[in-house]
Amino acid sequence: MNAAQEFNFSIEATKNYLNVNYSVKSWLFTRDHKRIGLLYLFSIIFFFFIAAMAAALMRLELLTPEGDLVLADTYNKLFTIHGVLMVWFFLIPSIPATLGNFVIPLMLGARDVAFPRINLLSWYLFIFGGGVTLYSIIIGGVDTGWTFYTPYSSAYSNSYVVMMVVGVFVAGFSSILTGLNFIVTIHKMRAPGLTWMRLPLFIWSMYATSLILVLATPVLAITLFLIALERLWQVGIFNPALGGDPILFQHLFWFYSHPAVYIMILPGMGVVSELIACFSRKQIFGYTFVAFSSLAIAVLGFLVWGHHMFVSGQSVYAGMIFSLLSFLVAIPSAVKVFNWTATLYRGSISLKTPMIYALGFIGLFTLGGMTGIFLATLGVDVHVTDTYFVIAHFHYIMVGGMVLAFMGGLHYWWPKITGRLYPEKMGQLSALITFIGFNLTFFPQFIAGYLGMPRRYHAYAAEFQIYNVLSTAGASILGVGYVLPIFYFLWSLWFGKKASMNPWDARGLEWQTASPPSQYNFEQTPIVTEQTHAYPLLTSEKTLRKVMHVR
Ligand code: HEM
Numbered sequence: 001m002n003a004a005q006e007f008n009f010s011i012e013a014t015k016n017y018l019n020v021n022y023s024v025k026s027w028l029f030t031r032d033h034k035r036i037g038l039l040y041l042f043s044i045i046f047f048f049f050i051a052a053m054a055a056a057l058m059r060l061e062l063l064t065p066e067g068d069l070v071l072a073d074t075y076n077k078l079f080t081i082h083g084v085l086m087v088w089f090f091l092i093p094s095i096p097a098t099l100g101n102f103v104i105p106l107m108l109g110a111r112d113v114a115f116p117r118i119n120l121l122s123w124y125l126f127i128f129g130g131g132v133t134l135y136s137i138i139i140g141g142v143d144t145g146w147t148f149y150t151p152y153s154s155a156y157s158n159s160y161v162v163m164m165v166v167g168v169f170v171a172g173f174s175s176i177l178t179g180l181n182f183i184v185t186i187h188k189m190r191a192p193g194l195t196w197m198r199l200p201l202f203i204w205s206m207y208a209t210s211l212i213l214v215l216a217t218p219v220l221a222i223t224l225f226l227i228a229l230e231r232l233w234q235v236g237i238f239n240p241a242l243g244g245d246p247i248l249f250q251h252l253f254w255f256y257s258h259p260a261v262y263i264m265i266l267p268g269m270g271v272v273s274e275l276i277a278c279f280s281r282k283q284i285f286g287y288t289f290v291a292f293s294s295l296a297i298a299v300l301g302f303l304v305w306g307h308h309m310f311v312s313g314q315s316v317y318a319g320m321i322f323s324l325l326s327f328l329v330a331i332p333s334a335v336k337v338f339n340w341t342a343t344l345y346r347g348s349i350s351l352k353t354p355m356i357y358a359l360g361f362i363g364l365f366t367l368g369g370m371t372g373i374f375l376a377t378l379g380v381d382v383h384v385t386d387t388y389f390v391i392a393h394f395h396y397i398m399v400g401g402m403v404l405a406f407m408g409g410l411h412y413w414w415p416k417i418t419g420r421l422y423p424e425k426m427g428q429l430s431a432l433i434t435f436i437g438f439n440l441t442f443f444p445q446f447i448a449g450y451l452g453m454p455r456r457y458h459a460y461a462a463e464f465q466i467y468n469v470l471s472t473a474g475a476s477i478l479g480v481g482y483v484l485p486i487f488y489f490l491w492s493l494w495f496g497k498k499a500s501m502n503p504w505d506a507r508g509l510e511w512q513t514a515s516p517p518s519q520y521n522f523e524q525t526p527i528v529t530e531q532t533h534a535y536p537l538l539t540s541e542k543t544l545r546k547v548m549h550v551r
């Protein structure tokens, strides 16, 4: 950068979306997608830490085989708090509502999302739903688990099920509105020249995610509504005593909740595609395949819900079909993993913090996915269903996959969001601590589960203690990995180096505006002439020498 540019840049940097106005009101009534993204960021971090406290208490209880720390009933409430908050108030909104809100318009070269006011409304619905859910916990808690299985939840559980269900119901509308907003934004607000086949892969993944959000969430809303109906007015829907069918609940619930796991993982895959391209300085291998595999996952995701019901008493033939269909989802997922690997091959790789998270994602997601194939195999699932094997599997996908991608994305876009650089060494260190802590926490659970340790109990047979001690030790390390970034991110806000427009030398329109961006993102609407991840084939003499095998 020459002096004139530097000067220009510093003038631009004085007025941006963060400091155009400071009042609380300007934040609470903002229609700026970037500020709304930040509002979501604070909110989901808040919910994450409450849910993590519940997890910490559970892991402490499970340190010893006896139930000596909390009562069985309290334990049930803890895993309900943990599951409900993690799934509905952290995982589902995490990448779409925070990073997605922030970067989608920037990546498209747009001023904002299509419906800025609805975007703000989504956040209020989310907060209201979260508030109601927290209130149901404070006044007594719920012990049904996050799945609210009937007829326990609708007839027997002596707790605040209806209130918690209302909280989740309201938050669902926030999801639907966010999905609609993104779909319209991606269709209508792309900069001139930004054709579908030039879109960043993150946008493709958010598009597929939004389709699921819009199509699946209403089913959840109806299901929760039916629970309330049965519980409050004894309308026979799920309770056999009233002429209902509990299996119906499971069908409805999983028809939403299986696709919901793709709401969690697809955005993660989108982030990882961006990171792999940027930090190996290559176009993603097989761009079109990676883009369409997101859509394939979204579509297939609607056909496999019955793999959660192999032991529910559904027809054996249904079980066999669901088992087969579940294997099919492995294909588009594997396409992505293979294509990322092919991208890395002979790339000019730099192991910056976001890249470490991305590589961690690939490893853990692959392990989580492969154990998913075990669970999709009807006969194997009958053996490990409701054991810690399942807990390990979904934590590998959701925590090892999604949370790592979220952290990777947050580090990657942090300079854009705040205009500051975080301390790189600290970032690398916490990524490493997270990776190690994660594996120590959840790998032993595969073994414990395979050997038969059941889930959702506050006490267990003494033979499983060794795995639980390892797991609790791992959880403490993992906790350090999660807490460290909060400190250095805060530190960077005051003491971090000022970030330039494009500190990673990354591709994509979001890097062609100031860090942090001005209120309306771009001074002029950018015009796009090439694909987003198109890195020049060879970046430096060093790479050239490496590729040509010259020393
Ligand atoms: C911080 C590390 C974490 C630890 C130590 C942890 C620990 C646990 C434990 C002990 C259970 C209960 C298992 C049982 O008895 O059935 C559980 C369940 C669960 N966890 Fe985590 N967890 C962690 C992070 C997460 C995260 C980040 C998510 C989501 C993003 C998550 C999602 C869930 C879900 C959905 C359940 C199922 C709850 C249920 O059985 O109803 N966990 N976790």
Ligand SMILES: [Cu+2]
Pocket: 257, 258, 261, 304, 305, 307, 308
């Ligand atoms: Cu599933």
